[in-house]
Amino acid sequence: MSKKWISVLIPVISIILGLIVGAIVMLATGFNPIDGYIALWNGVFGDSYNLGETIRAITPYVFAGLAVAFAFRTGMFNIGVEGQLIMGWLAAAYVGYAWDLPNGIHAAVAIIAAAVAGGLWAFIPGLLKAKLQVHEVIVTIMMNYIALHVANATINYLSDGKEKTETIKESASLTSNFLGELTDFSRLHWGFVIALAAVIVMWFILQKxxxxYELKAVGFNKNAAEYSGMNVKKNIILAMVISGAFAGLGGAMEALGTFGNIMKMTAFSGIGFDGIAVALLGANQPFGVLLGAILFGSLKNGGLNMPNEAGIPDEIVSIVIALIVFFVASGYIIQLVLTKMGKKNKKNNKNVKGEE
Incomplete structure (x- = not known):
């Protein structure tokens, strides 16, 4: 069996195993897995409203997954996507309500502001990594907490002590009456188109x-890249900035599309951390990330229907997602099994030919 087919089969098998073990968990806790998965399906595809909400939920996961995957492809491990997303969310919300710009231009400027904010927040760990060899995992984790409290303090200042900022102006909004009517007035917005464009942009940057090429080369072998004349420090910083920009765009989708503002947070949104799982599911490939985000967003949004329709706690969905991620993380074992099966089939075919 070729490596290409094995790389495709690993996530598929992981998903199937996750669903099977998830069904066992439901049975063990006294719930009917058939009813549970039917409710999950209806929560995703049951009607136009649920479908619209599912696509809306998928959108920020695409950006979070791209942010993690881009950093990983360039040899960095960006655990600070959550903080970069929050800073992008804050920047987009501020530009969205405080600035007066024409329709279209206003939204574009707010989106750019979010990308810049996320990129600047990722610039700090990138700089520390490049100049002082400070491990980016430690710095990015700490930057998440700094972002959370900086955002809350800024919201408090901008809103005179209120819990959230003013609602963005209509000229900055990504919402659409057309999409609302098409999906029975769900919160679907044009951000999903931007997410698809971002997938293509990441693919183009890395492949074309x-x-x-330099970013991937530095990530693969810094010493060899430096020997060939590449500026390793510059590429490390640039990789983190681009990764942070993707994360900041995810925040813009929440500010300009889903919520129309930013509110004080007592805890993280979780989108940035879930982006790690999305990138893992997508094997850190742009189009794989898109598929991983579709799966993750569908499970998250569809799971909200499980308590109502089947009486199953939504925590079961978290267990199913965790199981899928676990099996993907254990992909080496699945790969080993598939490789051995492939070798065994080849051996059997040779024996059959020999007997003939």
Whole structure:
């Protein structure tokens, strides 16, 4: 069996195993897995409203997954996507309500502001990594907490002590009457189109540009890249900035599409941390991340229907997702089994030919 087919089969098998073990968990806790999965399906595809909400839920996961995957492809482990997303969310919300710009231009400027904010927040760990060899995992984790409290303090200042900022102006909004009517007035917005464009942009950068080749080369072997004349420190910083920009765009989708503002947070949104799982499911490939985000967002949104329709706690969905991620993380074992099966089939075919 070729490596290409094995890489495709690993996530598929992982999903199937996750669903099977999830069904066993439901049975063990006294719930009917058939009813549970039917409710999950209806929560995703049951009607136009649920479908619209599912696509809306998928959108920020695409950006979070791309942020993690881009950093990983360039040799970095960005655990700070959550903080970068929060800063992008804050920047987009501020530009969205405080600035007066024409329709279209206003939304574009707010989106750019979010990307810049996320990129700048990721610039700090990138700089520390490049100049002082400070491990990016430690710095990015700490930057998440700093972002959370900085955002809350800024919201408190901008809103005169209120719990959230003012609602963004209509000129900055990504919502659409057309999409609302099409999906029975769900919160679906044009962010999903931007997410699809971001997938193509990441693919183009990594596969079709000289800079993308340098970024991957530095991530693969820093010493070899430096020996060949590449500026390793510059590429490390650039990789983190681009990763942070993707995360910031995810925040913009929440500010300009789903909520129309930003409110004080007592805890993290979780989207940035879930992006790690999305990137893992997508094997850190742009289009794989898209598929991983579709799965993750569908499970998250569809799971909200399980308590109402089947009486199953939504925590079961978290267990199913965790099981899927677990099996993906254990992909080496699945790969080993598939490889051995492939070798065994080849051996059997040779024996059959020999007997003939």
């Amino acid at each position: 540009t000289t800079r993308g």
